[in-house]
Amino acid sequence: LEEKAHGTRLEVNLDAITHNLNFYRSRLRPETKIMVMVKAFGYGNGGQEIADLLQYHRVDYLGVAYADEGVSLRQQGIRIPIMVMNTSEVDFENILEYDLEPEIYSFDILRDFSEFMENTDKKVKVHLKVDTGMRRLGFASDKGIELARTLKKTPALEVASVFSHLAGADGPEHVAFSARQVRELNGFYDDFCAVYGKRPMRHTLNSAGIVRFPEYQFDMVRLGIGLYGVEANGELQEHLRNVSSLKTVISQIRNIPAGESVGYSRKGRFERDGRIATVAIGYADGFRRVFGNGNARMLVNGRLAPTVGNICMDMCMIDITGIEAEVGDEVTVFGETPTVSRLADDASTIAYEILTDIGQRVKRVFITE
Amino acid sequence: LEEKAHGTRLEVNLDAITHNLNFYRSRLRPETKIMVMVKAFGYGNGGQEIADLLQYHRVDYLGVAYADEGVSLRQQGIRIPIMVMNTSEVDFENILEYDLEPEIYSFDILRDFSEFMENTDKKVKVHLKVDTGMRRLGFASDKGIELARTLKKTPALEVASVFSHLAGADGPEHVAFSARQVRELNGFYDDFCAVYGKRPMRHTLNSAGIVRFPEYQFDMVRLGIGLYGVEANGELQEHLRNVSSLKTVISQIRNIPAGESVGYSRKGRFERDGRIATVAIGYADGFRRVFGNGNARMLVNGRLAPTVGNICMDMCMIDITGIEAEVGDEVTVFGETPTVSRLADDASTIAYEILTDIGQRVKRVFITE
Ligand SMILES: Cc1ncc(COP(=O)(O)O)c(CN[C@H](C)C(=O)O)c1O
Ligand SMILES: Cc1ncc(COP(=O)(O)O)c(CN[C@H](C)C(=O)O)c1O
Numbered sequence: 001l002e003e004k005a006h007g008t009r010l011e012v013n014l015d016a017i018t019h020n021l022n023f024y025r026s027r028l029r030p031e032t033k034i035m036v037m038v039k040a041f042g043y044g045n046g047g048q049e050i051a052d053l054l055q056y057h058r059v060d061y062l063g064v065a066y067a068d069e070g071v072s073l074r075q076q077g078i079r080i081p082i083m084v085m086n087t088s089e090v091d092f093e094n095i096l097e098y099d100l101e102p103e104i105y106s107f108d109i110l111r112d113f114s115e116f117m118e119n120t121d122k123k124v125k126v127h128l129k130v131d132t133g134m135r136r137l138g139f140a141s142d143k144g145i146e147l148a149r150t151l152k153k154t155p156a157l158e159v160a161s162v163f164s165h166l167a168g169a170d171g172p173e174h175v176a177f178s179a180r181q182v183r184e185l186n187g188f189y190d191d192f193c194a195v196y197g198k199r200p201m202r203h204t205l206n207s208a209g210i211v212r213f214p215e216y217q218f219d220m221v222r223l224g225i226g227l228y229g230v231e232a233n234g235e236l237q238e239h240l241r242n243v244s245s246l247k248t249v250i251s252q253i254r255n256i257p258a259g260e261s262v263g264y265s266r267k268g269r270f271e272r273d274g275r276i277a278t279v280a281i282g283y284a285d286g287f288r289r290v291f292g293n294g295n296a297r298m299l300v301n302g303r304l305a306p307t308v309g310n311i312c313m314d315m316c317m318i319d320i321t322g323i324e325a326e327v328g329d330e331v332t333v334f335g336e337t338p339t340v341s342r343l344a345d346d347a348s349t350i351a352y353e354i355l356t357d358i359g360q361r362v363k364r365v366f367i368t369e
Numbered sequence: 370l371e372e373k374a375h376g377t378r379l380e381v382n383l384d385a386i387t388h389n390l391n392f393y394r395s396r397l398r399p400e401t402k403i404m405v406m407v408k409a410f411g412y413g414n415g416g417q418e419i420a421d422l423l424q425y426h427r428v429d430y431l432g433v434a435y436a437d438e439g440v441s442l443r444q445q446g447i448r449i450p451i452m453v454m455n456t457s458e459v460d461f462e463n464i465l466e467y468d469l470e471p472e473i474y475s476f477d478i479l480r481d482f483s484e485f486m487e488n489t490d491k492k493v494k495v496h497l498k499v500d501t502g503m504r505r506l507g508f509a510s511d512k513g514i515e516l517a518r519t520l521k522k523t524p525a526l527e528v529a530s531v532f533s534h535l536a537g538a539d540g541p542e543h544v545a546f547s548a549r550q551v552r553e554l555n556g557f558y559d560d561f562c563a564v565y566g567k568r569p570m571r572h573t574l575n576s577a578g579i580v581r582f583p584e585y586q587f588d589m590v591r592l593g594i595g596l597y598g599v600e601a602n603g604e605l606q607e608h609l610r611n612v613s614s615l616k617t618v619i620s621q622i623r624n625i626p627a628g629e630s631v632g633y634s635r636k637g638r639f640e641r642d643g644r645i646a647t648v649a650i651g652y653a654d655g656f657r658r659v660f661g662n663g664n665a666r667m668l669v670n671g672r673l674a675p676t677v678g679n680i681c682m683d684m685c686m687i688d689i690t691g692i693e694a695e696v697g698d699e700v701t702v703f704g705e706t707p708t709v710s711r712l713a714d715d716a717s718t719i720a721y722e723i724l725t726d727i728g729q730r731v732k733r734v735f736i737t738e
Binding site: 007039040041043044065066068069085086088089090105106108131133134135136137138140167168170171174177249251252254256260261262263264265266268276278280282283284288289290309312313314315317327328348349350352353356357359360361 | 376408409410412413434435437438454455457458459474475477500502503504505506507509536537539540543546618620621623625629630631632633634635637645647649651652653657658659678681682683684686696697717718719721722725726728729730
């Protein structure tokens with residue numbers, strides 16, 4: 001495998017993705033379909049290669065945030081259905097041309113899209129989003145009948161599914177709220193189907209939901225973070241395999257006498273004599289400034305080395321006092337150790353953000369065993 | 370100008386870049402050369418278009434972090450000299466093939482590069498980095514004589530410049546330290562030149578330094594953040610023009626009754642009846658989670674609307690109670706108002722990081738007046 005010249009890379013283990021997909025499959029009824037969310041470049045891991053793998057494994061749907069993302073997948077040869085979450089008027093041409101399936105979340109977008117379709121002789125599958133408590137996108141849950149009436153008069157749009165999204169599937173404190181969300185979805189669904197006369201697919205579970213609420217799996221689930229190796233509830237983490245490892249290399253090593261400062265604004269300080277390594281990753285690569293000044297540790301030859309001073313745009317310094325290390329040695333920013341979840345904790349955020357933050361110039365290297 | 374389908378875009382004003390370049394030029398002696406740092410995709414703004422503009426304006430050098438970035442610039446037709454900061458062995462072929470000029474920062478890399486050059490009949494310009502207090506990359510400042518001796522025996526490497534980097538050019542509290550850094554650079558430079566027999570260029574100022582220490586401009590300066598519209602000292606901000614504006618659109622609007630929650634983990638709360646807009650930007654686009662729950666404001670039809678609840682990967686919600694707004698309306702995340710520096714303050718970071726964080730799927734749209 002060719003590596004990015006500067007040695008900073010995200011290694012993505014495709015076999016671990018397969019393992020994780022199979023884990024979630026094992027928690028579902030055999031007939032339940034799976035949509036995998038590959039938006040935001042497969043949660044930062046690399047959209048193209050992962051979509052290819054998922055198509056090979058015959059997942060039923062891919063989910064993207066924007067039509068552009070769907071267009072890229074089609075252009076690379078992905079043939080399985082693709083749902084687009086956030087559609088707007090400018091996307092309609094692409095939706096038709098690239099055989100994408102838009103989420104219809106408001107009467108505004110429904111009207112605009114229907115009008116657009118009047119000038120074509122095609123049919124398009126759409127997915128109706130119901131807002132049951134997330135308050136993000138979706139129809140109010142009392143609109144099932146009205147929506148069914150409208151859609152019966154719009155034969156160009158075929159409703160492939162009715163769905164909602166849980167606001168707190170990963171929180172034990174939100175179990176009752178989640179149940180209420182599902183009741184609202186079911187109410188909408190029953191209203192809708194009674195008038196529409198057909199029963200499209202129904203779905204509402206994300207990764208955390210699959211684990212916590214298998215009774216709500218309905219016809220399909222929408223798997224995201226779990227595929228990428230992070231169990232959102234934290235409870236079944238041991239069943240997943242680590243997918244991505246962010247690695248870099250040591251560019252230079254130097255001794256720092258006690259009292260000297262390191263890096264921008266002289267923030268790094270040594271109380272006694274120490275030794276630092278400059279590594280080839282900075283905040284433009286996704287190793288954020290919040291990790292500076294000892295707030296995160298990297299793995300160097302089996303030992304954890306904390307950051308020293310502020311993180312620079314393209315580099316940072318780590319404290320390797322007492323650690324055997326040489327220029328050119330590999331350094332793990334996250335992977336098996338430290339985990340991406342650990343890094344997320346260090347930054348008071350969630351693993352999703354650490355992953356999607358990985359810079360565009362960091363080369364993705366795909367590994368199979 | 371074609372816009373990204375989902376309407377989320379970074380508008381980059383090329384005329385503002387020209388204005389800012391001229392401002393910094395006006396603070397320098399006419400003969401002082403300018404290197405512009407275009408690493409990390411032009412600090413997130415878009416590497417290619419900005420490099421073209423800078424070549425047109427005859428800046429003397431471009432600076433990148435990694436050889437790969439230099440290769441891309443050459444492939445797009447940039448002909449002016451390009452310095453590469455962080456070189457390692459795997460880059461040597463590219464350096465030669467694409468006519469890049471490496472920073473030589475250690476005896477290790479000097480030895481490896483000299484050995485590599487022995488098998489060619491070419492000459493390469495190199496830049497010697499001296500560590501005078503940044504403690505990142507560079508030779509110790511007492512190595513000038515030893516280095517000159519070595520380089521005299523290595524005719525394939527022509528020393529184009531000797532340089533250092535100030536750790537606290539933007540901090541009034543670091544003025545004495547900066548002066549000490551410059552004295553160390555000068556000491557190294559004198560030692561080096563006495564033995565080397567030629568006087569390469571000398572440079573040490575970044576944007577903040579150009580403003581604070583014009584007396585240290587020597588033969589060249591290295592302009593970064595100032596070009597992109599942020600005056601690192603904050604004192605001369607009024608002389609710069611805003612370069613980039615991050616914009617998105619409203620996807621949906623809904624009323625939220627008092628007591629209801631909004632978004633993931635039900636973090637958004639309304640004490641009284643309110644109205645929210647869902648906008649098409651999330652943390653995968655660079656609008657970080659730290660901006661959630663009221664920690665940042667977006668401009669909607671002339672009014673500032675704070676975020677509500679957690680930021681999602683591809684969307685977020687803002688409070689537009691009392692603000693006139695419609696679906697499709699443009700929303701400014703940063704630009705003239707709020708400024709990128711304001712957003713950086715809201716996130717306890719620096720404008721550099723907000724800029725380099727802007728996601729790869731956010732389309733860059735270049736504007737001239
Ligand atoms: C509609 C929808 N379904 C399913 C998923 C998968 O969630 P998870 O990764 O937790 O399995 C997402 C992801 N949401 C993200 C992360 C967001 O909008 O912030 C989603 O927006
Ligand atoms: C060697 C060098 N010179 C000049 C500059 C320009 O700095 P400024 O943008 O403040 O004008 C930088 C940028 N440094 C960055 C931002 C870093 O390494 O974090 C640099 O690394």
